[in-house]
Amino acid sequence: MNATVSKKVTIRSYMIAFLFIISMITAAAILNDHQLILPEAAAMAVAMWVYREEGWIRQPAKIFLAPSITAALGFVVNHFNMPYLAKVSLAIVLIMLTMRILQSNLAPSIATGLLPLVVNATEWSFMISVIIETFLLMLGVLVFQFHKGLEKKVKLNYRYMLVFLVMTFVWMGLCWLVGLQQLTVIPPVLVVVFESLQKPMYIGKMAFKQVVVLTIAATVGTLLYLAIGRWIVVTALDMIVMLILLRIVGMRMPAAYGFTLLPLVFPKDHVPMLPFVSLVASALLLTLVLAYKKVEMKRRTFSPAPRPDAEE
Numbered sequence: 281m282n283a284t285v286s287k288k289v290t291i292r293s294y295m296i297a298f299l300f301i302i303s304m305i306t307a308a309a310i311l312n313d314h315q316l317i318l319p320e321a322a323a324m325a326v327a328m329w330v331y332r333e334e335g336w337i338r339q340p341a342k343i344f345l346a347p348s349i350t351a352a353l354g355f356v357v358n359h360f361n362m363p364y365l366a367k368v369s370l371a372i373v374l375i376m377l378t379m380r381i382l383q384s385n386l387a388p389s390i391a392t393g394l395l396p397l398v399v400n401a402t403e404w405s406f407m408i409s410v411i412i413e414t415f416l417l418m419l420g421v422l423v424f425q426f427h428k429g430l431e432k433k434v435k436l437n438y439r440y441m442l443v444f445l446v447m448t449f450v451w452m453g454l455c456w457l458v459g460l461q462q463l464t465v466i467p468p469v470l471v472v473v474f475e476s477l478q479k480p481m482y483i484g485k486m487a488f489k490q491v492v493v494l495t496i497a498a499t500v501g502t503l504l505y506l507a508i509g510r511w512i513v514v515t516a517l518d519m520i521v522m523l524i525l526l527r528i529v530g531m532r533m534p535a536a537y538g539f540t541l542l543p544l545v546f547p548k549d550h551v552p553m554l555p556f557v558s559l560v561a562s563a564l565l566l567t568l569v570l571a572y573k574k575v576e577m578k579r580r581t582f583s584p585a586p587r588p589d590a591e592e
Contacts (some may be wrong), residue, residue, distance in 0.1 A: 290330065293329050294484040296297045296329060296420075297326050297329045297330050298519050300321075300325045300329075300416070300420075301321070301322045301359055301515060301519065301537070302512060302515055302516060302519075304316070304317065304318065304321060304322075304413060305515045305541075306512055308511065308544075309511045309512055309527075311405075313403070313405050314545050315399055315401050315403055315405050315406040315409065315545070316406075316409040317541060317544050317545050318392065318409060318410060318413050319391070319395070319467070319468070319538040319539070319541040320347070320391035320392055320468075320538045320540050321413045321414070321417065321538075322519075322537040322538045322540075322541055323391075323434060323471070323534035323535050323537050324336070324343070324347075324363075324414075324417050324534070325417060325420075326351065326537050327534035328343070328417060328420065328426065329417075329420055329421075329424075329426070331532050332426050332429055333532075333534070335385065335386075335434075335478075336386060336388075337421050337426050337427045337430070338427055338430040338431065338432055339427075339432055339524060340421045340422050341418070342382060342386055342417050343386070343418040343421060344411075344418040345382065346379065346382055346384045346389040347389045347391075347392040347393075347410065347414045348390075348391050348392075348411050348523050349376055349378055349382075349389075350374075350389045350390070350393030351392040351393060351395065351396065351406075352376045352407060353371065353393055354371050354375075354392070354393040354395065354396035354397055355379065355401055355407055357370050357371045357374070357396070357397070358396045358401055358402070359395050362406065363461075364397070364462065364464070365455075365464060366589065367397055368397055368452065368465055369449070369452070370396060370512070371393055371394060372393075372394065372448055373424045374393070375394070375443045375444070376444070376445060377387060377409075378393075380438055385436050385478060387471045387472075387474045388430075388471060390467065390470050390471055390474055391412060391467035391470070391471050391538070394465045394467050394470070395467060395545070398467065398545065398546065398547075400547075402559040407505060414491060419554040421458055437478070437589075440474075440477040444473065444477055445485060445571060447473065447565055447569070448470065451464070451565055452464050454564075458558070460553075462547060462550055463550055463553065466542075466554075466557065466558055466561050467538075468494065468496060468535040468536075468538050468539040468542065469535075469558060469562045470565075471531065471538075472490055472494065472566070473565045473566060473569055476490070476569045477573075478571075479503075480571065481573075482570060482573040483570075484570060486531075487566045487567065487569070487570045489529055489531055490531075490533065490566055491559070491562045491563050492529070493525065493526065493533050493536050494533075494536065494539060494558055495555060495558055496525060497522060497525075497535075497536040497537075497539035498539055498540075498542070498543075498554050498558035498559075499555040500518060500521050500522070500525075500540055501539060501541060501542060501544075501554075502551055502554050502555055504518060504544045505551065506539075506543075506551065506552070511544055514544070515540075515541065517541075518537075518541065519537065521540070522537050522540055539558070542554065
């Protein structure tokens with residue numbers, strides 16, 4: 281009986297999350313404004329309303345505050361008269377500082393902060409969209425009490441923010457060397473990298489699955505967008521394909537849902553390259569994460585136990 285009820289609740293949760301996502305796309309289509317599309321909102325809807333990810337919902341206020349503040353920072357930085365890579369560098373540093381000040385490790389804040397640079401957001405419709413969508417996501421958590429019973433404060437390892445910055449700058453440097461500066465920012469990949477750094481255990485099998493899912497998500501989103509073009513139809517198909525894919529590989533990855541929507545807002549000239557760049561970026565960055573976590577694990581294993589205080 282409990283299993284049946286649980287299954288019904290899960291199905292209902294998926295329906296509500298997908299309805300929210302399609303409503304966002306519908307509004308953008310009606311108003312003919314792609315800046316109203318927030319791909320990370322799709323990931324957040326599934327993670328918070330379906331998966332009930334504890335790390336994302338334990339502090340509901342930050343569901344609204346953190347992404348909105350980082351989006352505002354990215355929006356302002358995008359108006360600066362600076363080279364694209366300089367904008368990205370400044371934005372990513374400001375995003376990490378904001379998350380540090382807010383004591384938040386909500387990974388979607390990274391995506392919302394970088395998205396204004398990706399879409400070259402110049403209209404206030406972008407900020408209005410972010411504020412409304414993150415508020416509704418927070419409201420959903422509060423209304424259904426998904427955060428109830430969760431410990432509000434957890435210990436955050438801020439060293440991972442520094443490691444994340446180093447890895448991101450390595451990727452940016454490689455993009456600069458090969459002349460692909462505009463493909464530096466792939467928000468869903470960076471979100472998965474940041475989250476993977478937070479995991480206490482991280483193994484090669486998980487990294488491989490993540491690379492596969494991210495690449496397929498980018499490929500599906502790109503092909504459907506190029507073949508069909510109709511935002512609402514593409515979005516509905518994207519959600520169904522990602523649901524099936526994640527069931528097959530047996531993992532939860534909210535970023536996959538957001539990744540399929542990225543072609544809708546990505547610079548049109550670079551959309552066809554998105555699957556390949558996503559493969560390279562995810563493979564490189566997640567390999568770096570895996571290497572770092574292995575070193576971290578060895579240090580834990582071989583670090584000497586603290587000596588008891590000497591008696592006087």
